[in-house]
Amino acid sequence: MIHATRHPAASASPNGAVDAPVLMAVDHATKYYKTQTGAVHALEDLSLQIREGEFVCILGPSGCGKSTLLWAMSGLHDLTSGQVVLHGAPVTAPRPEIGMIFQDANLLPWRNLWQNIMFPFEIKKLDPKPFEPRIHQLLKEVGLAGFEKKMPRELSGGMQQRASIVRCLSYDPGVILMDEPFGALDAFTRDEMNLLIQRLWMDTGKTIIFVTHNVSEAIFLADQVVVLTPRPGRLAHIFPIDLPRPRTVEMTFEPDFIHLVREIKMTIETGRYAPLAKVGRAAAQG
Amino acid sequence: MASELRETIPTFGEQGGEETQEVSLTNWSALTNTGLSASWRDTGIIALVAVIIILAAEVAVRTLNIPSYILPAPSAIGKALFTRFPDLFWPHMQVTLIELLSGFAIGASIGLIFAAVITQFPLVEKIVTPYILLLVTTPMIALVPLLILVFGFTLTPRIIAVALASGPMVMINSATGFRRTDLARIALARSYGASTFQIFTKIRFPLALPMIIVGLMVGAIFGLLTAVGAEMVGGKNGLGNQLMFWSSMVKMENFYAIILLLALMGVTIYVIFYWIGKKWASWQA
Numbered sequence: 001m002i003h004a005t006r007h008p009a010a011s012a013s014p015n016g017a018v019d020a021p022v023l024m025a026v027d028h029a030t031k032y033y034k035t036q037t038g039a040v041h042a043l044e045d046l047s048l049q050i051r052e053g054e055f056v057c058i059l060g061p062s063g064c065g066k067s068t069l070l071w072a073m074s075g076l077h078d079l080t081s082g083q084v085v086l087h088g089a090p091v092t093a094p095r096p097e098i099g100m101i102f103q104d105a106n107l108l109p110w111r112n113l114w115q116n117i118m119f120p121f122e123i124k125k126l127d128p129k130p131f132e133p134r135i136h137q138l139l140k141e142v143g144l145a146g147f148e149k150k151m152p153r154e155l156s157g158g159m160q161q162r163a164s165i166v167r168c169l170s171y172d173p174g175v176i177l178m179d180e181p182f183g184a185l186d187a188f189t190r191d192e193m194n195l196l197i198q199r200l201w202m203d204t205g206k207t208i209i210f211v212t213h214n215v216s217e218a219i220f221l222a223d224q225v226v227v228l229t230p231r232p233g234r235l236a237h238i239f240p241i242d243l244p245r246p247r248t249v250e251m252t253f254e255p256d257f258i259h260l261v262r263e264i265k266m267t268i269e270t271g272r273y274a275p276l277a278k279v280g281r282a283a284a285q286g
Numbered sequence: 287m288a289s290e291l292r293e294t295i296p297t298f299g300e301q302g303g304e305e306t307q308e309v310s311l312t313n314w315s316a317l318t319n320t321g322l323s324a325s326w327r328d329t330g331i332i333a334l335v336a337v338i339i340i341l342a343a344e345v346a347v348r349t350l351n352i353p354s355y356i357l358p359a360p361s362a363i364g365k366a367l368f369t370r371f372p373d374l375f376w377p378h379m380q381v382t383l384i385e386l387l388s389g390f391a392i393g394a395s396i397g398l399i400f401a402a403v404i405t406q407f408p409l410v411e412k413i414v415t416p417y418i419l420l421l422v423t424t425p426m427i428a429l430v431p432l433l434i435l436v437f438g439f440t441l442t443p444r445i446i447a448v449a450l451a452s453g454p455m456v457m458i459n460s461a462t463g464f465r466r467t468d469l470a471r472i473a474l475a476r477s478y479g480a481s482t483f484q485i486f487t488k489i490r491f492p493l494a495l496p497m498i499i500v501g502l503m504v505g506a507i508f509g510l511l512t513a514v515g516a517e518m519v520g521g522k523n524g525l526g527n528q529l530m531f532w533s534s535m536v537k538m539e540n541f542y543a544i545i546l547l548l549a550l551m552g553v554t555i556y557v558i559f560y561w562i563g564k565k566w567a568s569w570q571a
């Protein structure tokens with residue numbers, strides 16, 4: 001246990017955030033990029049609500065505007081119209097309660113692991129002392145204890161990504177945005193990282209918004225899977241996922257899970273939701 | 287600058303290849319594998335080869351009767367160097383060192399600040415770069431007669447020449463470093479709320495540092511060349527002046543002793559920046 005703020009009842013129930021207050025809202029988000037060859041329409045009238053303590057996965061085909069959405073949520077860039085609201089106030093610049101984890105680990109190559117973790121503290125001019133026991137605990141949990149003096153190039157891709165997770169959690173942001181954090185990892189490392197993220201989330205009760213284009217990863221992690229249409233990204237459908245937690249890799253082979261994968265894949269292909277007959281279960285019963 | 291970054295989502299993992307070929311002049315990790323970090327056995331062999339070369343020169347000079355105004359025996363040069371260093375060479379070496387250090391300090395700081403500022407304004411950079419190139423390629427020794435006309439036979443014209451030789455070198459290399467923009471790392475810093483100044487000190491500067499160190503090294507060596515050249519053109523002291531003096535007196539063992547001192551200064555510059563590079567720039571090798 002790192003930070004047992006999560007409501008005991010909430011962590012016991014599979015979809016604990018259902019009656020939590022809305023923390024973040026995306027409100028009619030539209031984004032055009034200006035380019036030399038004309039405007040690129042990346043997002044169209046997308047609205048979305050995220051409750052406190054919820055794990056939301058944003059899923060969509062490549063180039064549909066997932067990063068665009070996440071960057072707007074983090075305050076790293078503006079929307080053309082619409083807004084992102086956090087704690088009731090519009091997000092217009094990076095906010096201290098938001099932590100971002102990027103697609104590649106994005107460690108600073110000239111700093112060792114420990115100095116990388118200290119980076120947010122330096123920028124925020126925060127005294128790291130009170131956070132240090134927690135950071136050491138986190139490093140131990142992700143299996144990086146003893147690697148503090150190593151330079152990024154001496155670490156494997158998975159280790160770098162774990163380091164970037166520790167860096168993000170170190171200063172205890174309430175909301176964590178992750179942009180395809182495990183896209184570059186192999187399937188085994190990815191499973192391992194997903195288990196780790198689930199555990200950290202269950203222990204800390206943070207709100208996590210996780211972008212991916214991997215359907216089973218999204219189902220495995222999420223309370224809600226938000227599926228976007230191809231560019232310009234619109235909302236295709238929101239799938240509530242009520243599989244029990246903690247979820248295991250074995251669960252991804254079960255009929256319910258596979259049924260969800262099929263439904264979501266169909267939704268991505270057609271751009272809208274249509275319920276599918278549960279062939280998996282019928283076959284198992286017959 | 288900040289507004290242009292806001293619109294661009296960086297592509298990740300593409301910097302690798304380009305970075306390594308950018309710093310080709312000084313590859314810190316390649317250097318690690320050469321002479322300086324050799325084992326004791328290797329060091330012994332290297333020293334042995336040097337001794338053999340010197341002995342061979344000594345024998346050749348003696349047996350082939352090479353006139354001492356072309357190449358004195360190594361032993362004579364060594365003797366001149368060690369016995370006359372305090373009274374004949376050290377005072378002049380001090381002069382050269384003062385010119386080099388003050389000229390380099392002035393030139394390098396101006397070059398560095400100039401590079402940092404100018405790379406923030408692409409248009410200004412485009413306008414200024416041809417003139418900087420002109421300064422880099424023009425041998426600054428050529429200006430010394432003019433500078434002497436203005437400042438007389440003092441240290442000032444030589445210090446200015448050293449600054450003019452090293453500054454543009456530092457500037458052009460540092461600018462290459464500051465021009466690197468790592469959008470992913472800048473976005474990371476911005477996600478923590480970094481100011482433009484913090485992005486400069488925490489991201490842009492460390493990113494530029496390997497190129498800055500290369501620039502400082504090359505600039506210092508250019509400075510040494512220019513200092514000696516300027517002393518040869520006009521001056522009453524300094525090692526360059528002494529080279530002219532001893533060769534006119536046909537006292538070649540003193541002449542060669544000074545050459546050795548200059549070589550030693552050059553190598554020292556190299557070694558200093560090599561260690562700085564190893565400490566601060568080895569991350570990208």
Ligand SMILES: Nc1ncnc2c1ncn2[C@@H]1O[C@H](COP(=O)(O)OP(=O)(O)OP(=O)(O)O)[C@@H](O)[C@H]1O
Pocket residue numbers: 033034035040041042060061062063064065066067068069213231293294295
């Ligand atoms: N800075 C930019 N300038 C112009 N167009 C852009 C810019 N960034 C993204 N786009 C375009 O906007 C669209 C959405 O991009 P975005 O990066 O949000 O997609 P994505 O869903 O994250 O894709 P991926 O899964 O490949 O990361 C794409 O068509 C992309 O080409």
Ligand SMILES: [Mg+2]
Pocket residue numbers: 066067068179180
């Ligand atoms: Mg993306």
